[in-house]
Amino acid sequence: MPKKRRLGFVSFLISNRRWFALGSLVIILVMVAAALCAPLLFGWDSVTKINLASSLVSPGVEHFLGTDQMGRDLLGRVLWGARITLTVAVASVGIAMLVGVSIGAACGYYNGAIASVVMRIMDSMIAFPRTLVAILVITVAGNSILSLTLAIAISSIPIYVRFFAGPVMALRNREFVLASKSIGVGDLRLLLVHILPNIGSLVIIQATVSLAEAILIGSGLSFLGLGPPPPTPEWGSMIAESRPLLTTHPYVLIAPGCALVLTILSFNIVGDALRDFIDPKSRNA
């Protein structure tokens, strides 16, 4: 997005008194900053190495959020968690968008027999529980950050295919496309240069909301023990590992839980606001 447009979004939020959305945008920026700065503030060793001497220290001056049962600094683990969570989310949405938009655009553009078969397959994949699709991918690919990313990406491809085929189909019959066609523009150039830029804003909105969903699904899989193996500080697996402490030291679970909910919530709210900003007509829907 060009810089001018981004300033436009912030002033749009201020002028419409969308304080929640503005706050959410700030939270996202803080999370991104945390993800980038985590290695500078806390070494990988200090957030993964077991140090039972300092286990379950209450939140205080030395450890701002306290320590977990293994004596690791919680703030450090939450910050590293932001790095892992955001990396997985951005990478999985990126992969899924690339594949999903390509297939969706091809299906919408050609719209022949093969396209309708592909669409039917996508339909049945959407009906099937997404978590199960992701679980099957991880069963094959093993427990790692990469396979978690792939699992989220593969399970969301059908949704994007469905989402983008329609708009492309509608654009295909517009005059400007016909005009380009009549002067001999090839299919690929037509798709990439003339049609795709017109669904760019849809892609941006969908990507923001998808980031929220990717984080939601990824943390759920990690909670089930299907994410990167311990001691990787992933928010979902941190909560799963600290479950026995729910009644005695709830803050150990609540710290990563709040980070998780705040991040998902922020992406959803900003996604909604972005939709209103880019497409004001949708606001009453």
Added chain:
Amino acid sequence: MLNYTLRRLLLLLPMLLGVSIVVFLVMHFIPGDPAQLAAGPDATEEDVAQIRQNYGLDQPLINQYVVYVKKIAHGDLGESFQTFTPVTQGIARTLPATIELTAAGMLLAVIIGVPLGIVAALRPRGFLDSALTTIAVFGISMPGFFLGLILMLIFSANLGWLPPTGRGGLSHLILPALTLGLPYVATFSRLARSTLMDVLKEDYIRTAYAKGVPGYKVVLKHALSNAAIPLVTVFGMDFGRLLGGAVIVETVFAWPGMGRFLIDAIMARDIYVVQGTVLVFAAVVVIVNLMVDLVYGILDPRVTYN
């Protein structure tokens, strides 16, 4: 309608066949030798070879698949490597628990969500209406496992009102069902609100008011029965997602359902259990969607099944 139902049930077969091929292939690509896993770490070479032969794992892939499908046709999903009991037995034990949980979750979402939506539709832009919009965002942003743990912390650990885990009477069901259903309360209330607001603008509603039908009757009988169709559609579309959520909720509350059964099997690389449960999950999704299509005919007499 009977004809249509039978035809749709027949269509179930190729669909399940497709799912079985995919799952079969996925299981085949799992790293590690299933015979070795089944035999255990202390087994000798001969033991492993024997097991491989017993389970037909030495046959070509296509033969293995044909044997597998033949077995399914006879109602045999193979047996577990861990317990040596038939997979069908495990599914028969765990499926009712999952159905109980998802049905209770959906029921809660509908009986809390739809009335809220009706009230919001009657007072658009009122307090409840704007509150619902805010709650809806929270609903889709809350991971099921975190919500479940928080409910457990409040209602089991602190207040001591409800048991934290396990399956039993109604008291065991409340927390898992709430965890599963709460995120959908907002979905259903917003949907009920928007469809009801559309219906309330129709001429026949004005006619009903004009001829003196009491207000509650207009809303509940004339309007709601027409607003129900989109609700049922969304129910069908969201059911798969709900079932996926049930897998996580079952883990949080140690609910002895099919999701837990599946996850345990995946951890142990228990191939036949994974294949069997995924197949049954797919069948449940397809059957629920068939039921949704049949409910259309009941709700809307214009729908015909030809």
